[in-house]
Amino acid sequence: MSKSDLSRRGVLKSGALAGTGLALPTIFTASSAAAFTNEPTGSSVTLGFNVPQTGPYADEGADELRAYQLAVEHLNGGGDGGMMNTFSSKALQGNGILGKEVKFVTGDTQTKSDAARASAKSMIEKDGAVMITGGSSSGVAIAVQGLCQEAGVIFMAGLTHSNDTTGKDKKANGFRHFFNGYMSGAALAPVLKNLYGTDRNAYHLTADYTWGWTQEESIAAATEALGWNTVNKVRTPLAATDFSSYIAPVLNSGADVLVLNHYGGNMVNSLTNAVQFGLREKVVNGKDFEIVVPLYSRLMAKGAGANVKGIHGSTNWHWSLQDEGSAAFVRSFGTKYGFPPSQAAHTVYCQTLLYADAVSRAGSFNPCAVAEALEGFEFDGLGNGKTLYRAEDHQCFKDVLVVRGKENPTSEFDLLEVVEVTPAAQVTYPADHPMFAGGALGSCNSGA
Secondary structure (H helix, E strand, O other): OOHHHHHHHOOEOOOEOOOOOOEOOOEOOOOOOOOOOOOOOOOEEEEEEEEOOOOOOHHHHHHHHHHHHHHHHHHOOOOOOHHHOOOOOOOOOOOOEOOEEEEEEEEEOOOOHHHHHHHHHHHHHOOOOOEEEEOOOHHHHHHHHHHHHHHOOEEEEOOOOOHHHHOOOOOOOEEEOOOOHHHHHHHHHHHHHHHHOOOOEEEEEEEOOHHHHHHHHHHHHHHHOOOOEEEEEEEEOOOOOOOHHHHHHHHHOOOOEEEEEOOHHHHHHHHHHHHHOOHHHOEEOOEEOEEEEEEOOHHHHHHHHHHHEOOEEEEOOOOOOOOHHHHHHHHHHHHHHOOOOOHHHHHHHHHHHHHHHHHHHHOOOOHHHHHHHHOOEEEOOOOOOOEEEOOOOOEEEOOEEEEEEOOOOOOOOOOEEEEEEEOHHHHOOOOOOHHHOOOOOOOOOOOO
């Protein structure tokens, strides 16, 4: 990054101290006391946790809140430290963030963009939140990310899988640790080819908002590249709870695969309806009828019960992983709450630590200093293997898991099994890939 680029961001870092190799703290070009939105002046700093506490993604929201509270406990020096102990960066000391006690406020996104923006706005303007994080809907994430860009605070996205979050709707103040629809398609397609062959007719049911659209585009492109034919693409309302009227036409469509581009309660209900219609017992075109769920979670599997057995999909992380970071997080979360964490919990816990670490490495809460610390940051020890926060679009690149519903689960939490760990290189794409075109990252906004 050039000196002019750093000046544009409002931040310059000096070189190492002569003869010591120690980096000096961040210095702001305008003034070392340059103001920025909600600059902490007391002994504490406030983070805003904006999650769906009601609506179709409320289960994910509840688990996100649990993980956020655990992250705050660890940052403030409580508990066993969790993944702070395995994180490759050692900037966090368990004394808050830059010595300030971490406090938090919460909001309910209701899985609605307008409600999410209003909640985030209140946390920024009334509660003094210096960073906003959370969400389990890409529509919500994109809306709140835009608000944070305007307000001059960092947005650490929660569970958002739309290509657009770090594509056409990307923002300089926003960062995503979660994977996306393109990555799901790239990971799933080779597995589906090996399982079901190259001569398949797929019927898509798709949640009618940004995530559903880009997930449908991604999985259709990946499977069509294998030779699959897309029979139909049908959009369904996010508020839908009964999908019977959408499932019935599949029976006469000539399709032998149903792709459910649904998440949360939508997926639980649409899969349940599909099984009730007997799709899993059908033989079409001389082939056993199959169902694919591109984006999976343990919470969805629990809701759908036995209906998930043998059904494949992708996920960002799973509690059964045996790496040191995953084991530490599962142990810490399980000790506090009595059950293993979901991928939603893992994602937001990581985002909280990554924000706190970036502040610590930058030596400042100024969002432009934090953004610079995150851009191009490579790290390990947070449960996904070696990970890169790419500077060009603020998207994390890491391994992606292909999972399937277990045939013989041993508990209500042991519902999915990892069938393949897809290496990051297989799901990495150029920043100017057509599926991610149409938007510019722009400049960081400190609110000053």
